[in-house]
Amino acid sequence: MTAERKEHLLSAIASDGKVLAKEAARDLGVSEDTIRRDLRELAAAGLCRRVYGGALPVPAAQATYEERGSLNTAGKSRVAEAAAGLVRPGMTFVLDGGTTALRVARSLPDDLAATVVTHSPTVAVELLPKTGIEVVLIGGRLFRHSAVASGAAAVEAASQINADLFLMGVTGVSADFGLTTGDSDEAVVKRTFARRSAETFVLASSEKIGAASPFQVLPLSGVTGVVTDAEESSALDAISQRVRVIRA
Secondary structure, eight states: OHHHHHHHHHHHHHHHSOEEHHHHHHHHTSOHHHHHHHHHHHHHTTSOEEETTEEEOOOGGGSOHHHHTTSSHHHHHHHHHHHHTTOOTTOEEEEOOSHHHHHHHHHSOTTOOEEEEESOHHHHHHTTTOTTEEEEEOOSEEETTTTEEESHHHHHHHTTOOEEEEEEEOSEEETTTEEEESOHHHHHHHHHHHHTEEEEEEEEOGGGBTOOOSEEEEOGGGSSEEEEOOOSOHHHHHHHTTSEEEEO
16 A cells, blocks of 8 residues: 555646645545655655655756766757847857756857856867857856856856856756745856846756755746747646747
């Protein structure tokens, strides 16, 4: 019976992007304490992330930078191409770090004339062959997990930018928990870029929809839209009711 309950809980997390202990207890005819114990055990096994009142999918942030580069490559490429389509000649725009942002850099037209601000050394190097793009590289403490600069120096530099657009990477997009990432310093840098940009669009490949990491960057109301390759789901529907969603 325990195995069947856990299978039900994991199925709910996969299909709905979350599970609420109260609702699951009612559906399964057991106590909330029983469901909470099941969720604790599933979380200890790395199969979900416990949050107040229930659980969410495990965010991709737990994988290394190299491992994330091989996750959902087709989906990330579609998201990157759609996001690159938001860029217009003459723009000054911020391009975040991470594996999807790296694909955005590759997707930008070779003859694009624009200014790109980034705190990602890998994104900056990817843009080197695109000679019409002026690259402004922001420095700071290297956060190896995402290969981006973070810390006070990065925040100070980001606070001096005035940008038309910010293409932001996160590890979780949830109607309940907003836009999240796994490092508090990284969250501050992203939040600063968003506040210094006229528009912010989130790069959200399907595995990030409905997931939540420990540190919130912004609520959904703090961005212009979300670019995703995700299929229809209750988690995506809840997001689309709060913010513009661009399907890649």
